[in-house]
Amino acid sequence: MKRKKSSSRGSARKSSAPAKTVDGYLARVPEPARGALKKIRAAIRSAVPAEATETISYGIPAFRYKKVLVWFAAFSEHCSLFPTASVIQKFKSELKSFSTSKGTIQFPTDKPVPTALIRKLVKARVAESESKKRA
Numbered sequence: 001m002k003r004k005k006s007s008s009r010g011s012a013r014k015s016s017a018p019a020k021t022v023d024g025y026l027a028r029v030p031e032p033a034r035g036a037l038k039k040i041r042a043a044i045r046s047a048v049p050a051e052a053t054e055t056i057s058y059g060i061p062a063f064r065y066k067k068v069l070v071w072f073a074a075f076s077e078h079c080s081l082f083p084t085a086s087v088i089q090k091f092k093s094e095l096k097s098f099s100t101s102k103g104t105i106q107f108p109t110d111k112p113v114p115t116a117l118i119r120k121l122v123k124a125r126v127a128e129s130e131s132k133k134r135a
Contacts, residue, residue: 022054022061032109033074037061040072040079040107043115047122069125078106081118083125091121 019025022041026034044063045052052065060073071082078099085103088095094117099106105121107113 018059019056021056025056025061029074033079036079036107036109036113037072037074039113039115040081040118043113043118044070044072044122047119048126063122065126065129067129069129070122074109075106078108079113081105081107081121083121084128086128087121087125090124091117094120 019028026037026041029037041061048063048069049065052063052069055062055064055068057064057068057071060071062068062071070084073080073082082104088100088103088105092100095105
């Protein structure tokens, strides 16, 4: 009998089939990560243009306005926001208390979600996206 390969990425999702909607993705995420993701989602929604839509991109939730602006996801010990490397670089001093990589910021699920900071990052990403269109 063949065994199903387990994901080495540590995703907190319960099911291996990719979600088709953001609500479907969230339904599969166990607490406390689900609550944290809902707060991240609300913070992003408040910072993107009203015409922005939610989508699943690369198997995780994202917000799209003409192109994907930001992604967010749950993992076993943290939730991540993917606002692009340039946004992380721009705010590196404000992000020093969080684990970051080139394009990812990790928020521990056992600490309050920094919604004001997330809004600021997303607004910067929207502005960056808009300025690239005009260039």
